Amino acid sequence: MPELDRLASAAQYRVEDLEELTEDTSNTPNVIRISRIGLRKTKVADSRASVDAATQASRLRYISDFLEFFSGYVGATLCDAERKRLEMSTSFALKAFREHIPTVSKRAKLNARIGLSEQEQHRLLEVINPESSLNPWTRGYVRKRNWLLIVLLLASGMRRGELLGLQIGDLNAEAPKLRILRRADTEKDPRRIQPCTKTFDREIELARPVMKALWDFINNDRRAIKRARTVPQIFVSDEGAPLSHASIDKVFFQLRSVFPGLPMTLTSHVMRHTWNERFSEKAEAMGVSETVEERARNSQQGWSDNSRMAATYTRRYTAKKGREVALKLQERLDALTNKN
Template identity: 50%
Template sequence: MALLYRELDTAPRIDLIARLRAGHFLTDRELARLADAAQYDMRDQTQDAHQETTAQVVNLKSVRMRRRKTTQPEIEAVGNGYQASRIRYMAGYLEFLAGYYAAALPRPQRQQLLIESEAALTAFKAQIPKVSKRATLGAREGLSKEDQDRLIQVVHPDSPNNPWKHGFVRRRNWVMVMTLLATGMRGGELLGLQVKDLNAQLSKLGVLRRADAPEDPRPTPVNTKTNDRELELRPAIMKALVAYINEDRNRIRAARRFPQVFVAQNGRPLSRRSLEKLFQQLRAACPGLPVELTSHVLRYTWNDRFSEEADRMGLSEVAESRARNEQQGWSENSESARIYTRRHTRRKGRELALKLQENLDVPGN
């Protein structure tokens, strides 16, 4: 929606609401301009990139040429899936607006606007790129073993490369990253953990659904998307969690008002934005880490490690699937693992493919 309105606001400027109130819709040329803008990262599109010398015509070729003259070293194009989603959302929103304002017009104008908008949006939607379900190259994967080791080294409270200065923040962020790696839980589930969810004696923690929890003061409350479940931790990881709560969190007087485990220095529960910022700071502190590193990448990493350990234990495919679904809070017949195990699947496929080549009659084989 931000992209749509910014495009409408650049020269030649289009007052969409005034246009609709007058009984007219966007032209095919104007919609083509929106479809063109949907191809690019918003950061690479400057306000003057769309200005044209005439008030009526936009030369799309000149728009692309001007984009290349920006200070960016290279114009970033978004993926086909992202571009398709942008066009679909814009089309749905424009269709809603056309129907909304048409309802207030006299019958002849109403019919004309609806016919005009339907034809124009049909042509607009025809520009939605096809997104192949088989296009998995470049899809999100877990961290490699080397990147995991690098991450663990950087995030340790005693690391000279640790990006945080305050001792409380260092210890809290270390515990958060280790908990994500140990359990494969979602970032929202981590932020939703409450002190009462931890059973230190049994070294277990509960991941519970708490929709619209009144004890969550955040403007955007976090929630568990999967089923409730109980996860067992190694004693050393549980000990680190308990030490953080007793020695760091509970020393902040304001934190005692809230049940959430992970809090900011002012005592309030951490937000999603704070979690995102944590990984941004990690990437900046250690350039060798993948640029796409987020809390969710650690979920992929856990699933890769789970698959590798299942192979070593000789688990059957069915047993592995059931065990994984139980640990991740998925339904018993869920196939979500296919999404989260790309790196492991690709490695196994490569090993099998190379094995097939062993008996080929090639010199040196």
């Protein structure tokens, strides 16, 4: 039960915010012993914020289902008396474990995460411009790198882990395209917690100016860092090490801290929401049908053909269209009222 309690507690945090309190002697650096889980110490306290209740609940349900399955799997190898004792113990333990699952209201959507408005996006790009006096970073390399990674997030809608996993070899040298690939526990990645791609492999086409800026960064700014020349990952620190999840979180934490005019909810994942909302707006302006738009979005985001994930990432756009329809209804009501 103590291990299950610690596991339930850990489920409210992101994996990269957890660390093992004792050295792991195994050869699998991504394995974390449940009994020794603790919170990673960091100066950026804001980056250790809990995941939302829905994510925590989903994790705990999956864990509970797996433990129940595994108990049954082991029980099948035991004699009747031992199997019954195991079933009783499992039932008691999982009942207590499931008490940790938070209640998630399907109605509580007012504070759900949304993308940036056009004005907020413009303000963000104005602040992070490498030549801007508003830019919060002092070193030229860091200014250029942080500007580029945020532009890439806005241009592609990729996840933070996908951005960190990008390698120079993923870029097409003959066309403005890059590949987002799933890589699990690659030997060429020295990070203890390796970034991962949660969606399907896919190819993304970038605007030529964005691709040109990316190659310019690689061939000039990044190349000037000698230790980075042996690292396949594109985004590295000014010492040549691949950036971590915490590094990306720190970029957005610094932006939120220095410029109160930017949304306090500004994170790398808000860039993904922003891309999806701009995608919906452009699709509507181009007259793209809903079916084609849905398939095109799923392809661009690496989702399955029948995925319904778009609803999660287009809340602002959906709310806007809902308001427009509601106001039209009210105009009709006003017309009927005035006649009377």
